[in-house]
Amino acid sequence: MAELRQNIATREWVIIASERARRPNAYAEASNRIRTHERHEHDPACPFCVGNEELDLEVCRDPEDGPWTTRVVRNKYPALAHDGSLARVFNGVERRITGIGYHEVLVEHRLHNATLALMTDEEVRDVLLMYRRRGQQIASDTRIEQIVFFKNHGERAGASLPHAHSQIIGLPIVPGNIRHRIEEARRFFDDTGQCVFCTMLNDELISGERIVAINDHYVAFVLYASSSPFHIWILPRHHRASFLNASDEEMMHLAPLLRDVLFRLYSHLNDPDYNMIIRTTPTKEPENGYFHWYIAIIPRLSRSAGFELGSGVWINPALPEQCAAFLREEPQA
């Protein structure tokens, strides 16, 4: 029989529809699909490829001299503008703020056919360090309240360009969605004196059945209350509210684990489209005992319809424990 499961941290419910369950390998993408590494190394029409850099949009690059390994550029069609001052209207139904903020693209690699799952540990680390570096710079702008780091891999995940890239958006507000999560975490802390994410991490380590990968600093697991098949969280073992405060050593240990998890998805599910998100505390809220930064990975293997929109409850036809066991199998090289 199906069951409803609740995420202890977000308190959101999902329906694990085991009556509809398919075997985990049924989620592998069609094998005739062109996978990322099968593309060309260079595309003359790609704005992120070497030689096509639009320098007027460039924010920073690493290294400064010689061939770059990662770059941050302003989005050519930004949803928010970084120049101007914030003006707020608060008048009945009209509540608005000028669209000030940052909307930037992190180009993750020089090669058009690179993808995080197949990069070296050092290359993945460079991407993570660039996330943190640019995030710290944006956080120093006092108009900004929240930074959202995310990646759309593949069309179904919303990517319009195939060259490996992430996006960084700096917002002048804290979204309600993020506020709710923080409030739930604070309630748990008030009740128990513990971080709910630390509690979750400990429970997952004891149970072991949803673990995908693990090292001294991070744990990756399929969520007990996964909203969709192979929905994964990577939690740092060291309690910390802000990704921006993670140490160099932590970044160094995150890289191989993240690469391993993404390679397992790439290999077992044939390069699925996915979204990746770094969830972190609002820029002006200090380190505290209750919030804990993490990475969420959401393969786009199912889609939302009226029920999800109307209830916030997702119907997930895959058993999280089976998904995790499948990903723990050794990938074929």
Add this chain to the structure above:
Amino acid sequence: MAELRQNIATREWVIIASERARRPNAYAEASNRIRTHERHEHDPACPFCVGNEELDLEVCRDPEDGPWTTRVVRNKYPALAHDGSLARVFNGVERRITGIGYHEVLVEHRLHNATLALMTDEEVRDVLLMYRRRGQQIASDTRIEQIVFFKNHGERAGASLPHAHSQIIGLPIVPGNIRHRIEEARRFFDDTGQCVFCTMLNDELISGERIVAINDHYVAFVLYASSSPFHIWILPRHHRASFLNASDEEMMHLAPLLRDVLFRLYSHLNDPDYNMIIRTTPTKEPENGYFHWYIAIIPRLSRSAGFELGSGVWINPALPEQCAAFLREEPQA
């Protein structure tokens, strides 16, 4: 410049990305699309067509005798089962309830090529009355806490069968998403002594610029803080928390307005895929001063990616005021 707008009722933010704005008619679907009414009246392979009724799945029909106009059937692959008792586990990360509930389909019309936008007022009224009737029956089951009424029209909205139908899901929990909305409405009521939805409705009537259709009992408008192009709410003018308590007279007046709004979308945007949701109070929560039932209509003209998943903030490239003005133009018959 773009602006961020906040929904006064849900307190969710959206980015109205006017820099990316397209003219409203740019959202019309390709005109070579086969629209609903161009299909056949009968499909021998359709389980909802006359002659193919699976009577063992039938819950109720109207009228009882003679040719039916609407039917409710159990979903053949239900996400929840209606037999059994609720058992709850509340143990660390493991929080679950047995998957008890209702998952039913409301077949809206005998004909395979019917669609709400093109039905008569009486036919739409019959659909609404069946929603309410079956909702009342499910609400009498004490295991049920929340009913979600929704419709997926078209593939992009999640419909797997083209024959016009809605779905009714009865849940043994109140989803967090719905709880948050109720709590926000209660806070507004505590502060102001007024229903936030009544306030919104009054403000929209005074401004007028986002109104799509109106009668003595209902107002349809494009949301000030629309999460996507042509995102519409239909609010009853009479304050009431539960759709299940709406009167026959109210249902009679809702039908022509709903049909008019859906016909405008059908006509102006060439039969777009959409989701429709009836939002109503939890089944065991009585009528109160702060919550207000309504219908949301969300055409599927844009899609979510990592940013929306990570922040709950949607980027909407269409100006709500322009969308409403476009829909107010007289439809071509």
